[in-house]
Amino acid sequence: MAPPTITGLRGTGQLSTVTLDWTPVPWATVVDHYAVYVASGSTWTLAGKTVYPRFVHRKLGFTAVTRSYRVVAVDAAGNSSAPSRTVAVANKTSVTVSGRPIARVGYYDGKGEFALTPNRSADYLATFPNDVDYTYGVSVRDRDWCYLQPGPSDKWAGSKNHRVRFRFNLAARPTTDLDLALWLIDSHASLAGSALLSVNGTQLERIAFANGATKGSTLNDSTLPGSPLKPSYIERPLPRRLFKVGQNFVDLYKDTGSWIAFDAFGIYARS
Amino acid sequence: MTSSPPPGLDRRRFLQLTGLSAATVALGVSAPADAAAVAGAVDVPAGAFGLGVASGEPSADGFVLWTRLAPQPLAADGHGGMPREDVVVSYEVAEDRAFATVVKTGTAIASPALAHSVHPEVRGLQPGREYFYRFRAGDQVSPVGRTKTFPAAGQPAARFTFAMASCQAWYHGYFTAYRDLAQRAVDAVFFLGDYIYEYGIVAGGNLWRQGVSVGVEHGVEIETLEQYRLRYSLFKSDPDLQAAHASAPWLMVWDDHEVQNNYGSDNSLYGIPPKLFVHRRAVAYRAFYENLPLSLDSLPQGPDSLVYRRFDVGTLARLNLLDTRQYRDPLPVDEADRLSESRTIMGQAQEEWLYGGMTGSPAAWNIIANGVVITAVTDGRVEQWDGYPANRRRLLAAMEQTSNPVALTGDIHHHVAAELKADFTNPSSKTVGVELICTSIGSDGDGADTDAYAKDWLQHPYVKLYSGRRGYVHTTLTPTEMTSEFVTFPYIEADAGAQPKVLARFRTPAGSPRLEAL
Numbered sequence: 169m170a171p172p173t174i175t176g177l178r179g180t181g182q183l184s185t186v187t188l189d190w191t192p193v194p195w196a197t198v199v200d201h202y203a204v205y206v207a208s209g210s211t212w213t214l215a216g217k218t219v220y221p222r223f224v225h226r227k228l229g230f231t232a233v234t235r236s237y238r239v240v241a242v243d244a245a246g247n248s249s250a251p252s253r254t255v256a257v258a259n260k261t262s263v264t265v266s267g268r269p270i271a272r273v274g275y276y277d278g279k280g281e282f283a284l285t286p287n288r289s290a291d292y293l294a295t296f297p298n299d300v301d302y303t304y305g306v307s308v309r310d311r312d313w314c315y316l317q318p319g320p321s322d323k324w325a326g327s328k329n330h331r332v333r334f335r336f337n338l339a340a341r342p343t344t345d346l347d348l349a350l351w352l353i354d355s356h357a358s359l360a361g362s363a364l365l366s367v368n369g370t371q372l373e374r375i376a377f378a379n380g381a382t383k384g385s386t387l388n389d390s391t392l393p394g395s396p397l398k399p400s401y402i403e404r405p406l407p408r409r410l411f412k413v414g415q416n417f418v419d420l421y422k423d424t425g426s427w428i429a430f431d432a433f434g435i436y437a438r439s
Numbered sequence: 440m441t442s443s444p445p446p447g448l449d450r451r452r453f454l455q456l457t458g459l460s461a462a463t464v465a466l467g468v469s470a471p472a473d474a475a476a477v478a479g480a481v482d483v484p485a486g487a488f489g490l491g492v493a494s495g496e497p498s499a500d501g502f503v504l505w506t507r508l509a510p511q512p513l514a515a516d517g518h519g520g521m522p523r524e525d526v527v528v529s530y531e532v533a534e535d536r537a538f539a540t541v542v543k544t545g546t547a548i549a550s551p552a553l554a555h556s557v558h559p560e561v562r563g564l565q566p567g568r569e570y571f572y573r574f575r576a577g578d579q580v581s582p583v584g585r586t587k588t589f590p591a592a593g594q595p596a597a598r599f600t601f602a603m604a605s606c607q608a609w610y611h612g613y614f615t616a617y618r619d620l621a622q623r624a625v626d627a628v629f630f631l632g633d634y635i636y637e638y639g640i641v642a643g644g645n646l647w648r649q650g651v652s653v654g655v656e657h658g659v660e661i662e663t664l665e666q667y668r669l670r671y672s673l674f675k676s677d678p679d680l681q682a683a684h685a686s687a688p689w690l691m692v693w694d695d696h697e698v699q700n701n702y703g704s705d706n707s708l709y710g711i712p713p714k715l716f717v718h719r720r721a722v723a724y725r726a727f728y729e730n731l732p733l734s735l736d737s738l739p740q741g742p743d744s745l746v747y748r749r750f751d752v753g754t755l756a757r758l759n760l761l762d763t764r765q766y767r768d769p770l771p772v773d774e775a776d777r778l779s780e781s782r783t784i785m786g787q788a789q790e791e792w793l794y795g796g797m798t799g800s801p802a803a804w805n806i807i808a809n810g811v812v813i814t815a816v817t818d819g820r821v822e823q824w825d826g827y828p829a830n831r832r833r834l835l836a837a838m839e840q841t842s843n844p845v846a847l848t849g850d851i852h853h854h855v856a857a858e859l860k861a862d863f864t865n866p867s868s869k870t871v872g873v874e875l876i877c878t879s880i881g882s883d884g885d886g887a888d889t890d891a892y893a894k895d896w897l898q899h900p901y902v903k904l905y906s907g908r909r910g911y912v913h914t915t916l917t918p919t920e921m922t923s924e925f926v927t928f929p930y931i932e933a934d935a936g937a938q939p940k941v942l943a944r945f946r947t948p949a950g951s952p953r954l955e956a957l
Contacts, residue, residue, distance in 0.1 A: 195721070195740070198552065198722075198725060199721075200664035200665050201663035201722075217665075218662065218663070219662050219663045219664070219718050219719050219722050220662075220711070222715055244552045244553070244554075244725065245551040245552040246516065357709060358709050358710065379709055394655075396639075
């Protein structure tokens, strides 16, 4: 007997990913897994299997593409349900694609290429006794920007809060909001925690980081086949009223959890 | 076949007429004697008993038998290479290894919904004696298992022997300890948690068992039922584990890795929201049931499974098997939370069940088998009972009112022997029981005699032994004393050839709980 057909399928697009949710089948059916199928043309392929009534389709790139999804329930005996109805979802376009870079450190390429890369976190306190204070155009990427930003859960970094400050110049006040593009190659698996984001000393919001794989403290290339790293992508608008002509700074103050591992950090204008 | 269903009589109706409930038939517990006609003739592929046989949950008149048909145990879909059809499995129970005196026969249906596992519950046997069993499916016969019934209810017993095992990370080394344990023909084996691990297994990473390789399907953290089934198959493919199961009835306790590292109740340590995580717990509990000799009482209902239960070994011992994962409060948010009086690692219903069963016990020895360490070590060990001090005080208070309490524990990959104090904040307080903590079978590989954690334990006068080698514990109970023997092996990563060493032996006199080194 086939398990019930999935209902309630819906999806939302994010950077590089699409998240699908649906209504789990009642407990009377013992589910082995849900199989998620995707099509960007007319051919359906298996995007992945999950035990949860949620699936995150990853590695979709940074330019929006609309894809179709449907879900099949497979029960403990190996029987498959009929496919659910189809939903169409697009991933989001990154500001690193749509915008114009003003200042940045790192390459948005899935690799960490900074000071202490790939595994010298033990040298953090000696190398960055006052944390990272980086001035775009003056500082040097692989000397002045640390590959990790520690948090208070990191004994190797003194079990205290840590800040990164990113300074850059503006020749004129921006006429539209700017965007922060903060990409990570990895984060701690259970204690990714959060950080306060501020512009020129004005606190904007708390950014919660997705849990990663706790591998980015020793590995720096998430693009290798089978890499265990779990990258994540954060892009946030920065209100134009907070900027001024001359030097500006954006702070990330990590006051909860453990470390994050940078792919790149930059400020973009909307073009 | 004389009583196959007549034309027009469907299977359900036929089963009703035979007097068996459709549930126990569908769940692989029992089936009509001529069930072959119901199930239809299915060719059973060669090597169907590739995961061995097992018994468990002994009583005075029987036990649960287990096997799971898997001619290709490592088939990636978790179905073990079986066709998606019901298969009839028959079994025989005999008084002798040659099956000259067969005392019970029966059948059960192995269905794809339970990964072709069967869990026949055999009753009506003699108390306190050894039995042998085997299964048949198609033209194939399983290996022979040895098992034993418990002594008669309410009657004294002269002696009860048991072994303890836990934490069998297959990928960290060979199961040398099981090779030795299987030779000892104990009355029962307590398994104390972490039968599987959920982590991806990666060559050059955590695969320390030398001379083996695994496919990429084993390289990811498991999450779906097919992946949990496959993980059990991988671990259970070990011949020494199979031999240990075939040597004695097992009593199963789980800990965290049967689901996910350090989960508690519906809380994942890794931020998976509870409303999602329960779906993972459901398949993990399902695979635990499917792969182990458990009674039908432990078959999960959705995300819930009843695995705390009690067995009496005559009046010599009462065995309480706890579940310290499914009902526990979340990790404490701060010190005030940790110290809260209402904090529980067992849940209120299980606490009441346990304390009543301890203080009202007729038994000389009262065993409490559980997944995590009870002894106070350091306040930071919040995933064990150190994170639940109020629950520990209630347990210790019940122990004070109980005849000869003994806790059996795994989890920490170390042999530790400790005396349980009425008040751990006052080490000179009364000793109310002892805790025997068994090292891992495989987890952490070769290990070392001592390590950086030793001082955390040995700072306490009530801790009498600490070792970081792999091994098992062998214990003998009599009405007057308990003798516990801690066995270790010098290595396990290279091969399964290491020789056992008795690291320490302790005597615990009845009526005066303590550990006397022998």
